[in-house]
Amino acid sequence: MIRAMYPGSFDPITNGHIYIAERAAAIFDDLTVGVLNNSQKKYTFSKEERETMTREALSHLPNVRVKHFEGLLVDFMRAEKCRVIIRGLRALSDFEYEFQLALMNRQLAPEIETFFIVTEARYSYLSSRAVKEVFHFGGAIHDMVPPGVFRRLRERFPPLPGLRQA
Ligand code: ADP
Numbered sequence: 001m002i003r004a005m006y007p008g009s010f011d012p013i014t015n016g017h018i019y020i021a022e023r024a025a026a027i028f029d030d031l032t033v034g035v036l037n038n039s040q041k042k043y044t045f046s047k048e049e050r051e052t053m054t055r056e057a058l059s060h061l062p063n064v065r066v067k068h069f070e071g072l073l074v075d076f077m078r079a080e081k082c083r084v085i086i087r088g089l090r091a092l093s094d095f096e097y098e099f100q101l102a103l104m105n106r107q108l109a110p111e112i113e114t115f116f117i118v119t120e121a122r123y124s125y126l127s128s129r130a131v132k133e134v135f136h137f138g139g140a141i142h143d144m145v146p147p148g149v150f151r152r153l154r155e156r157f158p159p160l161p162g163l164r165q166a
Helices: 015-027 047-057 073-080 092-108 128-136 147-156
Strands: 003-008 030-036 064-069 084-089 113-118
Touching: 003 015, 003 073, 015 030, 015 047, 015 084, 015 113, 030 047, 030 073, 047 064, 047 147, 064 073, 073 092, 084 092, 092 113, 128 147
Parallel strands: 003 030, 003 084, 030 064, 084 113
Antiparallel strands: none
């Protein structure tokens, strides 16, 4: 039984994240989606909101669990008995950062392997930050995020005066 971990901020989860989680869940027996809460970082959504939205969005995958965590990923992975880190790659620009992260994690925990899953072209421009920016200025994002995220974004950021929110 191979347990994998898909860690990230998920602030909020997008259809690009869902795609990666679906592909990882089809390969590994068990997938934990780890919602990172870094106390040094400012998030749009609280760790509880990010965890709830992520859990809702992945509820169709029976072998996926969602948990938030703080501190070092490798410590959380050892506690959860996960051997594989899943990360998504959108473009070459992701590669350098992800490569560095993977080497750092190997240094910290040599028994853990990082697997990269390449995104699909239609998600290659999607990031949590881009979704929030587009939404903020009234752009249509309903085919970029799951319905629960769309609803919470609308609650959190009511339309600016003069802007018609799609
Ligand atoms: P982090 O803050 O750890 O980068 P993110 O939530 O932004 O967390 O991303 C988590 C993982 O999901 C990263 O490996 C990132 O490259 C990947 N990812 C994010 N958006 C997409 C997407 N549209 N397609 C594929 N992978 C993605």
